Amino acid sequence: MYYARRLSIWPTLPLNVHFRQISNWQPFPLNVEGCRVYSRARHAIWNACRTLGLGNDDVVLVPDYHHGCEIEALLQAGVKIRYYEVTELLEPDPQKLDDMLTPDVKVLYLIHYLGFPQDAFRWRQWCDERGLLLFEDAAQAFLAEIDNRPVGTFGHAGVFCLYKTYGIPDGGAVVTNIPPALPKSKYPSGRWGVLKRHVNWIAERSAVIGSIHLYVKPMMKKLKKKSHNPHKEFDLGDPFTLASSLTMRLLPRLVDQSTARRRRENYKFLLEHHRHLVPRPFQTLPEGASPFAFPVEVDDADEVLKKLRRYGVEGLLFWRNAHPSLPVDDFPNSKAFRNRVFAVPVHQELTASELMQVTEALHRATTKQLNPITP
Template structure:
């Protein structure tokens, strides 16, 4: 419905990269990128299953895990469901981990430290690892938002005892998460069973339709809306099981689901180097066009980073999001809620991030022409949704 009330036909910036039909037939030589190159990699339907499995595998049930106060929430749910207790540590206004706070919180029940790499930007993995080793703890590296990203030439997810990845946020796959075990200990993990075929097909089809709209403009959009409506009706009448990805909550019923063969095939056929380069180019472009109005959370792009999105900072988030969606931009309200176990009042900087960060796409499907239009639309939306005092100040 939202798509139908857009004012500016022609621009469509999907939040996720889309599936190009040619990708269904492609094959590629194995690449050196993590997690695909890791001997211990295990694939799951999504990353939350890897979090849950890692807690059980490492025997952390009953113990405590120190978790960042800036979190999605579903990873916290997976930790709790697997039997771990959680305590939250401070994260600063630039997504920086407060290592002193982590050190202070380590107590007799603590068994693991949980480090999240935000949107491809590396957290302090080496420092957290040293801290963990000093106290005999495990380090979890959550790379759900950081696939293909590195700190210089060190792949994210390769330092902790385990690395956790979400594949479908960065690649056009219908499902996929991964768990990598880096420690010297070996663990025997069963291969999870494949998901229902209808789920894989429906996600893949939806991504193909987004691709059609991306390339086909108004006609592509009409076809997408029509097929979506028909698909929904068919799914309702035949009760096909569709396991949604990108949802906010952990569901134990899906914890054993693996990644589909189709998703694995599409993932391994991707040109990872091209993806990293495109995302970096698009991030730089947005920075150049937008930072005079509002600097992003990260005002630079260190070597190795594969940005998941451009973290725009805005005062009037809801208003800006509405404006962008009206113009065909699928921007996202990034992480506005704390998990209920986290005492929000203790973390004012995180509360400010939750109030102000918007996820603007910068993925590999967006060519330079689309990026130029996107930057223009975001600039206009930023100017229009600035607090009145600021706008008047400028005019004077």
């Protein structure tokens, strides 16, 4: 049997984190007094809609390329949505946006994809000129900056997924001009989530545990799939759920000023070897990006992902299902992205040899070579 360390896009949780010192550095938005940290970013979005005073008569312009849970959170918050088509570079098209404006449009919703900042300054100006609010979705872009200014500071609201950057069980932060009232709900413990992330950390370092993990996980997934509803992942849940107490305890021990730089270095390394596989919007790494993952575009994503698993790399075909309110066939660009683009890890804890494992696995999975590589 061939053993491989299991490498996934999700950051893991080092075992020693419980004994680490609290960092002196607090990144945006955690350093803002009015910042609220809910369990998930979707809760943050729902609460932001309320503090922005949005209601039934208000329309939010949302991109066709999205996760789906952010759309559900907006709808549950009571607003109406209108889809705009992103360009081939995954940006809004100002002309098309202008054509969609009616007096009930109140917000432009902007997603910073994969930690690559959109031109938020320009979109803020665009909104100001039209009396609209700018909502920055930085779920994948915690720690990203534009000219040394954090993403999420340009809009009237900014939301972030903290657990996409650090191996904590949950955490969706929000900053708005008027902070949401502090919910009275209790903090969930987060023990189970911490345990899972510790196991992932071990699986990333031990080929034996990694292989067991890689073998067991698809079986669990198959079992779950029996009652699979592709839209379940969009559920809002209780929007007042706060981040777990373990997230709040461990996050200050994990944040590190070098995180975004290390993610960029890992991304650059993969880019040097696999630029030809990267979709156009992500072929140039901006200075202030904090890449969430490394995107790869292929014709047969499911097949390539299967091959990658043999080499211990668990890629993620993200956003395959759009929110059910999107008429998918009317938006061919985002449809192609959903079917053709998956992501592999670049997170800050990857060692040089793990990064090598990712790059070799990618090479072998996208060419005809199928021999095992030496871990």
